[in-house]
Amino acid sequence: MADTESGVIARAAALLKVLETQPHGVSLSQLARLSGLPRTTVHRLVASLEAQQFVSQGSGGVSLGPAMARLAAAAHTDVTALARPCIEALGRRTRETVDLCVFRGLHAISVDQYPCDQELRVVSPIGTAFPIHTTAHGKALLAALPTAEQAALLSGTLERRTARTLCEPAALRAELALIQRRGYAQDEEEHAGGVCGLGVALVTAGSARYALSLAVPAYRFAAQAEELLRALVQCKAEIEALAGQ
Structure with missing residues (x-):
């Protein structure tokens, strides 16, 4: 697997691990701070993960999505x-x-x-x-x-x-x-x-x-x-x- 692909997977996994500890949801800026990733990177990854239902965005911020339950x-x-x-x-x-x-x-x-x-x-x-x-x-x-x-x-x-x-x-x-x-x-x-x-x-x-x-x-x-x-x-x-x- 290419290094860039490995890096994307690692960063996405880091976001999911943070969200696992934040059941009420967090804002994009909080997610960036807790994961240690740049806000632009977090925004891009959240959009991709949301498209696959791995995360959801609502009034409470970003949280784990229904695909994680499945x-x-x-x-x-x-x-x-x-x-x-x-x-x-x-x-x-x-x-x-x-x-x-x-x-x-x-x-x-x-x-x-x-x-x-x-x-x-x-x-x-x-x-x-x-x-x-x-x-x-x-x-x-x-x-x-x-x-x-x-x-x-x-x-x-x-x-x-x-x-x-x-x-x-x-x-x-x-x-x-x-x-x-x-x-x-x-x-x-x-x-x-x-x-x-x-x-x-x-x-x-x-x-x-x-x-x-x-x-x-x-x-x-x-x-x-x-x-x-x-x-x-x-x-x-x-x-x-x-x-x-």
């Missing part, structure tokens, strides 16, 4: 394959939708799913990026992070998806402390009206962080919650055993 999903096929038999067994046992997600900044990205077989069910496309503070799997991932990382992620304005979404820092911190104590997270219509969920963080080899969850229509959640939780925790143990944890 790459994140594709990069985790080994864990997906490892967990798949357990996920299928959990789906058959509970008859509710099972989701496997990976942590990515301010989002939990779906990398696998076993859909519910009942007429009324909760399903989302693979690759969906869920705001990390609004779902059971997202909050489970968030609660598993060191306190300093939590604080950095939650330092900006958080999206309110429903009237029940926890956006206030004090309330969210209290929720995360509760999740840490009891070992699982719960979503009661915080991401979408009529949808509830249970989620647990997985301990697997490697640096990637995963979570497993059950998505359940709200009208049948309360009556099944304890049974669903037992099945979810059992599935977590099975996956972690396969992963050598």
Whole structure:
């Protein structure tokens, strides 16, 4: 590969690494300062990366784009394959939708799913990026992070998806402390009206962080919650055993 091509790739990678640590987005001038690259170079690279959806530009500045979410999903096929038999067994046992997600900044990205077989069910496309503070799997991932990382992620304005979404820092911190104590997270219509969920963080080899969850229509959640939780925790143990944890 030519040196100029290698240089372009290295500079683009430097920008993406900076954006990975800036989930709320940064301006072009901030991106230039943080990456140590000239502003004209940053402007040119951002335009090229945006054309391929690797970055996005909005009111909050430049941030990682949807193509990065798709790459994140594709990069985790080994864990997906490892967990798949357990996920299928959990789906058959509970008859509710099972989701496997990976942590990515301010989002939990779906990398696998076993859909519910009942007429009324909760399903989302693979690759969906869920705001990390609004779902059971997202909050489970968030609660598993060191306190300093939590604080950095939650330092900006958080999206309110429903009237029940926890956006206030004090309330969210209290929720995360509760999740840490009891070992699982719960979503009661915080991401979408009529949808509830249970989620647990997985301990697997490697640096990637995963979570497993059950998505359940709200009208049948309360009556099944304890049974669903037992099945979810059992599935977590099975996956972690396969992963050598």
